[in-house]
Amino acid sequence: MASSKPFVSPSFTYETLEETLDIKPKGAELLIGIPKETSYQENRIALTPEGVSVLVANGHRVVMEEGAGEGSSYSNNDYSEAGAKIAHSKKEVFECEIIVKSAPVCEDEINFLKPNQFIISPIHVSAMKREILEKMMEKKITALSFENLKDDSGHNPIVRSMSEIAGSAVMLIAGQYLSNANNGKGVLVGGISGIPPTKVIIIGAGIVGEQTARAALALGASVKIFDNSIYRLKRLQNNIGMRLFTSVIEPKILAKQLKTCDVAVGALAASGGRTPLVVTEEMVSIMRPGSVIVDVSIDHGGCFETSRVTTHADPIFRKYDVIHYCVPNIPSGFARTASQAISNVLMPLMLEMADDGGFENLVWYKINIRSGIYLFKGALTNFHLSERFDLKFTDLNLLIASRR
Numbered sequence: 001m002a003s004s005k006p007f008v009s010p011s012f013t014y015e016t017l018e019e020t021l022d023i024k025p026k027g028a029e030l031l032i033g034i035p036k037e038t039s040y041q042e043n044r045i046a047l048t049p050e051g052v053s054v055l056v057a058n059g060h061r062v063v064m065e066e067g068a069g070e071g072s073s074y075s076n077n078d079y080s081e082a083g084a085k086i087a088h089s090k091k092e093v094f095e096c097e098i099i100v101k102s103a104p105v106c107e108d109e110i111n112f113l114k115p116n117q118f119i120i121s122p123i124h125v126s127a128m129k130r131e132i133l134e135k136m137m138e139k140k141i142t143a144l145s146f147e148n149l150k151d152d153s154g155h156n157p158i159v160r161s162m163s164e165i166a167g168s169a170v171m172l173i174a175g176q177y178l179s180n181a182n183n184g185k186g187v188l189v190g191g192i193s194g195i196p197p198t199k200v201i202i203i204g205a206g207i208v209g210e211q212t213a214r215a216a217l218a219l220g221a222s223v224k225i226f227d228n229s230i231y232r233l234k235r236l237q238n239n240i241g242m243r244l245f246t247s248v249i250e251p252k253i254l255a256k257q258l259k260t261c262d263v264a265v266g267a268l269a270a271s272g273g274r275t276p277l278v279v280t281e282e283m284v285s286i287m288r289p290g291s292v293i294v295d296v297s298i299d300h301g302g303c304f305e306t307s308r309v310t311t312h313a314d315p316i317f318r319k320y321d322v323i324h325y326c327v328p329n330i331p332s333g334f335a336r337t338a339s340q341a342i343s344n345v346l347m348p349l350m351l352e353m354a355d356d357g358g359f360e361n362l363v364w365y366k367i368n369i370r371s372g373i374y375l376f377k378g379a380l381t382n383f384h385l386s387e388r389f390d391l392k393f394t395d396l397n398l399l400i401a402s403r404r
Helices: 049-057 076-082 130-138 157-178 207-219 230-240 251-259 281-285 296-300 330-355 359-365 367-372 383-389 396-402
Strands: 031-034 061-065 085-087 098-100 118-121 142-145 199-203 222-226 245-247 263-266 292-295 316-319 322-325 373-376
Touching: 049 061, 049 076, 049 330, 061 076, 076 085, 130 373, 130 383, 142 367, 157 207, 157 263, 157 292, 157 296, 157 322, 157 330, 199 207, 199 251, 207 222, 207 230, 207 263, 222 251, 230 245, 251 281, 263 296, 292 296, 330 359, 359 367, 359 396, 367 373, 367 396, 373 396
Parallel strands: 031 061, 031 098, 061 085, 098 118, 118 142, 199 222, 199 263, 222 245, 263 292, 292 322
Antiparallel strands: 142 373, 316 322
16 A cells, blocks of 8 residues: 655745854943952042942942041042942951952951952952952852953063052152252263263063163163063063163172172062072172162062062161162052052953953953953862862863853
């Protein structure tokens, strides 16, 4: 028996299905908290009133602890007029889903943290304590660090801005302590017709070194730069656009130049640990009396053997009659400028976060931001921290992929 053919109705039609694409969710409303910093010598604030006004205008809410902007010369009224709510207790600020800070999370703030909060702050790996990190992991905190945050070009925008501020400030500081007003030897930083220019030695050809060189050259000083990286020395010369005295760090050549200099600047970057000591006590002892050492790298131990940490309140000491300025976190001494630089990075980042529907979506779409995340929902995603404290490391890319 022949099999009957299937009956197809004349009204039967095929419909093509549309391809489903990954569509970004609608923007989210952010609740952002700005606590008052209690860390020693920290005067900066992570968001300026101008940044707050932009966020509020885009439908977000900002809660600031009373007096948080005083170190940067911003009043409560400045923030209130920008649209922020002024909170009279730290606990109220930490009720927000997003916390932005200009200093690392400290022990006093740990108990205020809520589960699943998102924190943007510096991390200061060398000063990080295991107890603080473990408590943040217990509370499933997601944390983004200033130091490792990268922009679309692969650079670290906040670190670069702070380095530019520190480098630009060095010559102002040196000039201040070379003058008679601060019991200096009465030398003007710069070149006057008929008078030999001030001699400046810069150890380190990174961003700090480059900005220091620019400032010194603009004043008319004679600049000589030392670094062990030929690439960095060439890059600095190309960026400045003129030939300078450059040399790798050879002790005999360095000692000879230090002997006759007026200003010596330590601007070496630390590669994962302490800054290498390249200027010995013997080299310092043969420097001219009244010379000034500004050790910017004191944040990571310093590159002068005679350096020891000082404060903004008591910034200098003398050894071998050489003035030493060894204040860590130099940008905090220019807090308003530094705060504006930080805010200019964080405010657009949070607007983008809201447009993408929250932080998790931002991390999915913006791959370069992943380098700054050291905690994700309580999982430790920074390999250096996991090695240092012997804690479990989890690959961030795997975590993100598993949640999609």
